[in-house]
Amino acid sequence: MEKRIYITTPIYYINAKPHIGHAYTTILCDVARRFYRLLGYETYFLTGTDEHGDKIFRAAQGNQCEPSRYADEISALYRNLWPTLHIQPDDFIRTTEERHKKVVREVLSLIYQRGEIYHARYGGFYCTGCERFYTEKELVDGKCPDHLVEPEWIEEENYFFKMSMYQEWLIQYVKDHPDFIRPERYRNETLSFLKDPLKDLCISRPKSRLPWGIPLPFDDKYVTYVWFDALVNYISAIGYPDGEKFKKFWHCSNHFTAKDILKPHAIYWPCMLKAAGVEPYLHLNVHGYWSMDKQKMSKTLGNVVAPLDLSRKYGVDSFRYFLLKDMTFGLDADFSEENLVKRFNSDLANDFGNLVKRITEMIGKYCESRIPEPGPLQEPDKLILASLEELVNSMPSLLDNLKFNDLLEKIMNVARASNKYVNDQAPWDLYKKKDISRLHTVLYTAAKLAVSCAHLLGPVTPEKSAEAFDQFGITRRDDQSIHVPLQPGLPVKTGEILFPKVESPPPSPDTIKTEGKDEQPAAKQGAVEERIEYEDFAKVKLFAARVLVAERVPKTDKLMRMDIDLGFEKRQIVAGIAMEYAPEEMIGKTIVVVENLKSKKMKGLESKGMLLAAHGKKGLSLITVDRPVEPGSDIS
Numbered sequence: 001m002e003k004r005i006y007i008t009t010p011i012y013y014i015n016a017k018p019h020i021g022h023a024y025t026t027i028l029c030d031v032a033r034r035f036y037r038l039l040g041y042e043t044y045f046l047t048g049t050d051e052h053g054d055k056i057f058r059a060a061q062g063n064q065c066e067p068s069r070y071a072d073e074i075s076a077l078y079r080n081l082w083p084t085l086h087i088q089p090d091d092f093i094r095t096t097e098e099r100h101k102k103v104v105r106e107v108l109s110l111i112y113q114r115g116e117i118y119h120a121r122y123g124g125f126y127c128t129g130c131e132r133f134y135t136e137k138e139l140v141d142g143k144c145p146d147h148l149v150e151p152e153w154i155e156e157e158n159y160f161f162k163m164s165m166y167q168e169w170l171i172q173y174v175k176d177h178p179d180f181i182r183p184e185r186y187r188n189e190t191l192s193f194l195k196d197p198l199k200d201l202c203i204s205r206p207k208s209r210l211p212w213g214i215p216l217p218f219d220d221k222y223v224t225y226v227w228f229d230a231l232v233n234y235i236s237a238i239g240y241p242d243g244e245k246f247k248k249f250w251h252c253s254n255h256f257t258a259k260d261i262l263k264p265h266a267i268y269w270p271c272m273l274k275a276a277g278v279e280p281y282l283h284l285n286v287h288g289y290w291s292m293d294k295q296k297m298s299k300t301l302g303n304v305v306a307p308l309d310l311s312r313k314y315g316v317d318s319f320r321y322f323l324l325k326d327m328t329f330g331l332d333a334d335f336s337e338e339n340l341v342k343r344f345n346s347d348l349a350n351d352f353g354n355l356v357k358r359i360t361e362m363i364g365k366y367c368e369s370r371i372p373e374p375g376p377l378q379e380p381d382k383l384i385l386a387s388l389e390e391l392v393n394s395m396p397s398l399l400d401n402l403k404f405n406d407l408l409e410k411i412m413n414v415a416r417a418s419n420k421y422v423n424d425q426a427p428w429d430l431y432k433k434k435d436i437s438r439l440h441t442v443l444y445t446a447a448k449l450a451v452s453c454a455h456l457l458g459p460v461t462p463e464k465s466a467e468a469f470d471q472f473g474i475t476r477r478d479d480q481s482i483h484v485p486l487q488p489g490l491p492v493k494t495g496e497i498l499f500p501k502v503e504s505p506p507p508s509p510d511t512i513k514t515e516g517k518d519e520q521p522a523a524k525q526g527a528v529e530e531r532i533e534y535e536d537f538a539k540v541k542l543f544a545a546r547v548l549v550a551e552r553v554p555k556t557d558k559l560m561r562m563d564i565d566l567g568f569e570k571r572q573i574v575a576g577i578a579m580e581y582a583p584e585e586m587i588g589k590t591i592v593v594v595e596n597l598k599s600k601k602m603k604g605l606e607s608k609g610m611l612l613a614a615h616g617k618k619g620l621s622l623i624t625v626d627r628p629v630e631p632g633s634d635i636s
């Protein structure tokens, strides 16, 4: 069987800074590629940034920046972040690069020449957030179901790709290739999309409305629709149509994305490839969504950045391990610092770290810090080595079935069984009994187990695994044979703890949730330490306000919309309190409001002001007044 794999992440939009969601997919792909390398595969791993389109153009305008300069800046944030998370892509593609634009033009020309692109007038509801038109049927209460804002009605002439003609072909292809889209739930979701008639895809935007994009090769009054541009990255980066890498890697392509972008990947992309005469990708692997402390991660809620800070606090490798272990591929998962610490202490510190520590220490104490020469193996040694072999044999199928968390669990099971083996064989008793030959066999076997666990965990914890190898006097590489040779006589270092245990998740400024704040960890920390002048404080206008109306914001867990009476004015605010307060409780309450905060949109609702609350260990507690006061009373 050919051992080759091409792994891709989505290319990320640069209208926002990277957060845990982007980090997850990219770490996952890095881990997958390192595991495949371990199995002897030739691998190629691509990531990058998606830089054209309305969203980016508006973000650049919002930052008073030329789109190209803005793109350079944010794209660099992504590119520079990955090595700090021990991610090593082979290439980083930007859709603003000439090598990419050239291929987009080529693909467009080809499909145009085949007569599968036509010009027509079209009117539709357009959501800028989604960068797509909606039909009336798809809107919920007249609003975009994702962004909860009313889309603009746009009527214009555009170019369309005859995607509808590929509907039957695609249905058949998905049916004939059961693992084309996986896990199965996403394959089923795709087939269910395809039950409705597939519409032709609008693939252009008039340049007069959006100048930031790749001009259509057959009409430069238009730029290419951002999805038609972005998806092509997967082939432009590897030299479509006749580059070496394209020939070598396209047929073994594995796209990894989350469920949010299933439709473009499962429907548009295969149809585009078919129209361009290119074989479809091999697999689309779709994972679930991370929430943060059971809430959707969102910039507005200010809960998106902390996880990257946690990687600094607990170590990058532990962070990678947690992400891979706590998400079952395809399902949603929740991120919390508490879970990370539990995982860290139980698996990495107790099971694996402890195994390395006790074995190096015993070799230090009983074998003059040299790997001992083993004697003949006995039944318990053979049994434990067989369990390691079983794990190694199960790896290809676990990987092919995207069972990353099961694979890690199996590695940990071997680490746990190895600790038990050491307890049962009691090298300390063998030493006391002066049974040196048996002592050496047991410690050699135990060292082999510890090194093997370190090696197998290496794709997830590359730095810590390298440190573990170093303690046993050897150097680790991902492409090294799974059966690491361990030469008797090698010097062993002792006394270094790979994963010092963390007592409990300490409260940290990193995890304080700052409602409505943008992601700025440094500023947050600064806010704790820096002293301010009274004049600075006086800029914040605080008033007592009475809640007149309170209701939950549909489709969110946390948000509550309220009409409040400020004495001099009635206005609307939106606050993240719905998990802890019922709307009925709020009506009539006197709350404290920051009156002069710039207004902010949350889920399409404008919030003019912010209420204050204390974030206690057991939850939120609203700041209110001690004695009745009239709405509009000044607070200072």
Ligand code: MSP
Residues within 6 Å of the ligand: 009, 010, 011, 012, 013, 014, 020, 021, 022, 024, 025, 050, 230, 231, 232, 233, 256, 257, 258, 259, 260, 261, 288, 289, 290, 291, 297
């Ligand atoms: N630019 C498009 C993709 C084009 S690919 C040809 C895009 N970009 S994005 O910046 O919005 O990235 C979406 C992807 O980021 C998701 O598919 C997923 O890989 C990752 N994630 C972002 N938030 C996430 C979570 N909360 N949880 C898990 N992954 C998420 O869409």
